[in-house]
Amino acid sequence: MIPKGWPIPGLDPSAVAEQEAWEEAGIIGRAKHRNFGAFHYGKELADGRKVRPLVEVHLLKARKQKRRFPEMAERDVVWLNPVDAANRVCEPELKQLLLKFGLASNP
Numbered sequence: 001m002i003p004k005g006w007p008i009p010g011l012d013p014s015a016v017a018e019q020e021a022w023e024e025a026g027i028i029g030r031a032k033h034r035n036f037g038a039f040h041y042g043k044e045l046a047d048g049r050k051v052r053p054l055v056e057v058h059l060l061k062a063r064k065q066k067r068r069f070p071e072m073a074e075r076d077v078v079w080l081n082p083v084d085a086a087n088r089v090c091e092p093e094l095k096q097l098l099l100k101f102g103l104a105s106n107p
Helices: 013-025 081-089 091-104
Strands: 027-030 036-042 054-057 062-065
Touching: 013 027, 013 062, 036 091, 081 091
Parallel strands: none
Antiparallel strands: 027 062, 036 054
């Protein structure tokens, strides 16, 4: 999975992407304002309801990675090339976005 989160009042989607990258993976960087694509994923809420949120994906240029970050005890951070990442995700739409990114970054 990639870092993702719910909208945050007062922040545009690219700023939310930057915040989530920091909280979930310790990544500090700049996200593009225009989204690269979107995907749905399955999530179970605290009350037991199952939903399929739509996640807008913003490409982020990582400047540094901190060893300590808010959700470090809950996450395993792994750097992969786009094809290897696509092979490890279950969500078909995210798999396609990763492959699209791999093609775009290797013309």
